[in-house]
Amino acid sequence: MVKVLVAAPIHEKALEMLKKAGFEIVYEEYPSEDRLIELIKDVDAIIVRSKPRVTRRVIEAAEKLKVIARAGVGLDNIDLEAAEEKGIKVFNAPSAPTQSVAELAIGLMLAVMRKIAYADRKMREGVWAKKQCLGHELRGKVLGVIGMGRIGSAVARIAYHGFGMKIIYYDVRKCPKEIEKELEAKCVDLDTLFKEADVVTIHVPLVPATKHLVNEEKLRLMKKTAILINTARGGVVDTEALVKALREGWIAGAGLDVFEEEPLPPDHPLTKLENVVLTPHIGANTVEAQERAGIEVVEKIIEFFKSS
């Protein structure tokens, strides 16, 4: 019998599908590395989300493992090289979180531009901070999308059709002509994007080429009134430089869902800044995205074991 270790919460419909397919399920939420090393020994497949980390030590301890499935997109918690060396297949659900992350990015833009979180904090302190909450509209502003893939283009689509924003983007490959036409999107170089955008939104994966892509030099190119949104990966932004930029007013604000260190330490300098809206990596954290992600990877697992 195929034994599947479910090491992170997945949608109950996905668990039902595994049961119906006759698979044995071992469920343990977010085990530590040492615990995972024990659990992984005799399982055929493991399902994770952005946690736990499936390290080389874990993979080397596995005796029967054939599949590592990530119910989501990013694979940075999985040692892909170690998996490949052992011929272990890695599945993910690349499009499951697209709409959810895109909607959060838009939510962060609005929260920063209209100071929604700040206003809410003040209300709770009994302060009617109307004057301090003078904001900006999104309509007519330039949206600079770094990484015009699934999520980047979904954000651009909402921004263009919903808010009348002008779209410029930077990507290593040009996005399909139909999308450029639909969104009147212009492909520009990175410096132009930072100089021209009123809102910079990041949607590239974290790879060596994108590590600290947003650094002091790029932040200094931005307009003083511009804001930065990061719902991709924390490591794409140099946090120290960003804190400096926010403190010293090189940019007006930031909306961040991802951090170089997660969870963000409670006393982190970012938590002391009023012009930042912070969320705890909740981009894909919707019922709809979780349902799609769970079902998509479970379908792939069932198909794999049926055909092998």
Ligand code: NAD
């Ligand atoms: P995608 O692969 O569809 O798009 C990524 C885009 O980045 C592609 O168009 C690619 O060409 C471009 N790119 C890659 N390397 C680049 C580089 N060096 N310079 C410029 N462009 C580059 O991925 P997606 O589904 O849109 O996801 C984007 C990222 O969002 C993921 O990699 C993940 O890190 C992040 N994400 C975050 C959450 C969350 O919870 N906040 C959830 C899902 C995904």
